[in-house]
Amino acid sequence: MLNIIPYPKFAKEKSGAFSIDDNQGFKSDFDLPLVEEYFSASDNANIVFIKDPAISKEGYKLTVDEGEINIFSSGKTGAYYAFQTLKQLIDGKKIPCCEIEDEPYFSWRGINIDESRHFFGKEQIKKVLDYMLFEKLNVLHWHLTDDHGWRIEIKKYPLLTEIGSKREYTHIGGWKSFKKENKPHCGFYTQQEIKEIIAYAKERGIRIVPEIDFPAHSISAMAAYPYLSCFEEEQEVIGYFSWDYPKFRSLDFRANKTLCLGKKEVYDFVFSVLDEVCALFESEYIHIGGDEAPHSEWKRCEKCQKVIRENNLKDETELQGYFENKVFAFLKEKGKIPIGWNEIASAENLKSKECGAVIQYWTRNRDINAENYVNSGGKMILSNHQCFYFDMPYARYPLSNTYCYNPADYGVNSENLSNVLGVEGEFWSEWISDKKKLEMQMFPRIQALSEVGWLPAEKRDLKDFIQRWEAQKPMFEKLGINYAKDEIAFASNKHRAKILYKFTHGNPYLEVELNDKIKEQRR
Ligand code: ACM
Numbered sequence: 285m286l287n288i289i290p291y292p293k294f295a296k297e298k299s300g301a302f303s304i305d306d307n308q309g310f311k312s313d314f315d316l317p318l319v320e321e322y323f324s325a326s327d328n329a330n331i332v333f334i335k336d337p338a339i340s341k342e343g344y345k346l347t348v349d350e351g352e353i354n355i356f357s358s359g360k361t362g363a364y365y366a367f368q369t370l371k372q373l374i375d376g377k378k379i380p381c382c383e384i385e386d387e388p389y390f391s392w393r394g395i396n397i398d399e400s401r402h403f404f405g406k407e408q409i410k411k412v413l414d415y416m417l418f419e420k421l422n423v424l425h426w427h428l429t430d431d432h433g434w435r436i437e438i439k440k441y442p443l444l445t446e447i448g449s450k451r452e453y454t455h456i457g458g459w460k461s462f463k464k465e466n467k468p469h470c471g472f473y474t475q476q477e478i479k480e481i482i483a484y485a486k487e488r489g490i491r492i493v494p495e496i497d498f499p500a501h502s503i504s505a506m507a508a509y510p511y512l513s514c515f516e517e518e519q520e521v522i523g524y525f526s527w528d529y530p531k532f533r534s535l536d537f538r539a540n541k542t543l544c545l546g547k548k549e550v551y552d553f554v555f556s557v558l559d560e561v562c563a564l565f566e567s568e569y570i571h572i573g574g575d576e577a578p579h580s581e582w583k584r585c586e587k588c589q590k591v592i593r594e595n596n597l598k599d600e601t602e603l604q605g606y607f608e609n610k611v612f613a614f615l616k617e618k619g620k621i622p623i624g625w626n627e628i629a630s631a632e633n634l635k636s637k638e639c640g641a642v643i644q645y646w647t648r649n650r651d652i653n654a655e656n657y658v659n660s661g662g663k664m665i666l667s668n669h670q671c672f673y674f675d676m677p678y679a680r681y682p683l684s685n686t687y688c689y690n691p692a693d694y695g696v697n698s699e700n701l702s703n704v705l706g707v708e709g710e711f712w713s714e715w716i717s718d719k720k721k722l723e724m725q726m727f728p729r730i731q732a733l734s735e736v737g738w739l740p741a742e743k744r745d746l747k748d749f750i751q752r753w754e755a756q757k758p759m760f761e762k763l764g765i766n767y768a769k770d771e772i773a774f775a776s777n778k779h780r781a782k783i784l785y786k787f788t789h790g791n792p793y794l795e796v797e798l799n800d801k802i803k804e805q806r807r
């Protein structure tokens with residue numbers, strides 16, 4: 285078996301092996317700086333990258349013979365993907381002879397990194413982009429704003445980062461704990477830094493899709509500019525991550541605040557922010573959030589109620605629909621395609637399909653509106669909680685949930701699969717504060733995600749995947765990348781209940797600690 289993840293569409297092993305020289309060279313029809321980090325460019329090299337315009341954008345053909353390696357692709361991304369395959373095949377100084385013809389099943393194979401709850405910074409994001417290329421993932425959905433920190437410079441509104449990127453304390457001990465650590469947390473990206481990261485991603489065939497989450501999840505913006513809220517109270521950038529548990533609700537703690545949808549200045553703000561975001565990001569897709577918007581402020585706000593009355597809206601759900609329609613129209617003018625979380629599909633007045641909006645299906649509970657959307661021609665990204673919420677402990681969602689994902693189980697009719705752009709794993713960072721945990725939540729989950737994006741359900745085989753992952757572990761050990769041991773990844777019963785309880789009541793890092801212990805015992 286060839287130990288490749290994601291497994292190629294077609295692969296045939298042959299006898300013999302190619303031997304890598306001490307001064308191994310390559311020649312290429314493309315400029316491939318990432319290959320130059322391994323081999324040197326040379327005109328008479330026996331590893332050859334050849335342009336073949338007939339091959340799909342991310343596809344490639346690879347033949348490894350004893351005397352030479354030939355790689356065909358239509359562009360750089362296919363060439364780099366073939367190179368990842370080669371890197372995975374290297375065994376010492378040998379590469380087994382084989383023939384591979386490969387291309388992905390879904391065009392959207394993404395992960396979402398939330399940097400609002402915890403800011404990781406440029407160097408860590410570049411590492412993530414390197415990992416993504418290795419797994420042939422091609423979209424970084426970048427959650428740059430939320431209640432807990434605004435992480436992107438907006439030149440027209442400097443207070444967003446001056447005030448909105450800093451909080452004084454951070455919730456610790458899990459969603460149901462009341463504890464906090466009184467230590468400031470801050471950080472943001474300048475537009476210049478974002479350009480640098482976009483270029484780094486682009487070289488790796490990765491599109492960066494920014495998310496600016498409106499009209500809820502915007503408290504950091506309201507802390508900077510209180511006029512954005514219905515009642516204009518002073519507001520801190522909050523550090524508590526809970527808001528829907530009774531004991532938090534009883535506090536005078538309004539993490540459920542929303543932008544006021546009854547004021548012209550709020551629409552001006554939203555469009556001005558999006559204007560800068562659209563200019564900065566090359567991606568034609570822009571994520572505008574739209575999730576978990578509570579109605580309580582809108583119900584009490586005279587200005588919001590006036591919009592409802594004057595526009596004959598049924599209720600606050602339609603008020604959000606009215607807002608999203610304006611955002612969709614604005615983005616359409618800019619030549620951009622909006623993406624929103626599946627809650628926005630519930631407003632009947634929403635003009636999503638007319639605007640070509642993409643719905644991202646995330647909720648744990650089935651959402652008939654989202655399912656109707658994809659089954660009637662709307663575009664969709666699949667991130668169903670049970671399979672793709674990679675911030676959750678493995679004890680809750682074992683690796684098999686991800687690997688065995690089938691869109692049919694979430695209401696996507698087989699004849700409408702072509703409306704699915706692809707799949708995406710979510711790294712919400714309330715309880716991921718450091719690299720060590722980020723890596724453990726990633727590996728081997730993003731490998732499983734990658735294979736779900738690369739092969740249809742009927743072509744995947746969990747046992748086979750586990751064997752290929754086993755063969756790749758020594759490389760992860762060598763590179764010092766933290767990954768979940770099998771007992772953790774497959775949620776053996778030994779610690780499962782305790783991990784689950786502690787995740788919300790005391791120690792969201794218990795699973796990492798147990799993983800470390802298993803590693804220590806193996807040494
Ligand atoms: C979400 O997890 N609120 C999209």
Ligand code: ZN
Nearest residue numbers: 514544585588
């Ligand atoms: Zn209002």
